Amino acid sequence: MVDLFLRFERQLTRLAMVVAVVMLVISVSFSFYQVLTRFIFNAPSTWSEVAARTAMIWCVFMAAAATFRGGYMMAVEAIYKAVPQRLVLVLEVAIVLCCLLVLAVLIHFGLLMALRVSNQTMSGMNISMAYAYAAIPIGAGFAMVAVLARILAQLTGREPVGPDLGDASPEVEMRDLRQTMPGSAGDADQGGPRP
Numbered sequence: 001m002v003d004l005f006l007r008f009e010r011q012l013t014r015l016a017m018v019v020a021v022v023m024l025v026i027s028v029s030f031s032f033y034q035v036l037t038r039f040i041f042n043a044p045s046t047w048s049e050v051a052a053r054t055a056m057i058w059c060v061f062m063a064a065a066a067t068f069r070g071g072y073m074m075a076v077e078a079i080y081k082a083v084p085q086r087l088v089l090v091l092e093v094a095i096v097l098c099c100l101l102v103l104a105v106l107i108h109f110g111l112l113m114a115l116r117v118s119n120q121t122m123s124g125m126n127i128s129m130a131y132a133y134a135a136i137p138i139g140a141g142f143a144m145v146a147v148l149a150r151i152l153a154q155l156t157g158r159e160p161v162g163p164d165l166g167d168a169s170p171e172v173e174m175r176d177l178r179q180t181m182p183g184s185a186g187d188a189d190q191g192g193p194r195p
Contacts, residue, residue, distance in 0.1 A: 002156055009149035013065050016142045020063035027055035046124035054122070054132040061139025068099060069146035071162075080162055088162045089154070096151040103140045103147065110136030 030052035038044040083091050110133065117129040153159040 002152060002158075006149055006153060006158070009069070009145050012142060013069050013146050013149075016062045016065040016139075020059045020066075023055040023059035023062065027052045027059060030055065047122075050122045050124050054135075057132055058135045058139075061135040062142065064139050065142035065146045068143045069150055071150060092151060092154060092161055096147055099147045100144060103144045106140035107137045107144070110134075110140060 030048045034045055034048040034052065037048070079091065080088060114130045114133040114137065117133055120129040121127060122129055122132065154161045
């Protein structure tokens with residue numbers, strides 16, 4: 001049952017990321033079109049700025065599912081380092097409860113807001129404002145499933161508990177890159193060939 005839920009969540013999060021990427025492309029394209037019409041053709045578009053903003057809102061809320069799934073939203077390394085290792089799971093559960101509370105509030109008030117503005121239209125377009133505000137509850141719903149999948153995978157031992165601290169800092173990555181390049185100063189320090 002857990003494996004089925006995790007597979008479902010993986011597909012759902014993948015769908016959310018595809019939507020986020022598409023919305024990012026749309027937002028950038030419409031923004032570029034807005035710049036062209038305003039500054040090159042001297043005839044500003046009336047709809048492209050609103051459409052770009054709406055697409056960016058959708059991009060952010062849909063991408064939130066993947067960030068919650070990876071634990072990147074609430075992962076504060078200093079707190080994890082300060083807590084004893086035996087209490088890291090308790091900290092994870094507390095973070096999940098906080099995330100679920102915030103996401104539930106977003107779903108509730110996002111739905112109310114989308115319903116409240118359903119009779120209004122976006123400026124320059126004859127489309128209901130509810131389509132823009134619908135990103136809030138839909139994105140929060142996707143993120144809620146991702147949060148539940150993350151803690152479930154950690155509780156069942158399928159994933160390590162805590163944030164992914166395996167990412168090296170840019171300075172460490174650059175040092176490692178210099179050391180692996182032939183003829184670099186890193187090779188000279190280690191007795192390697194000199195240029």
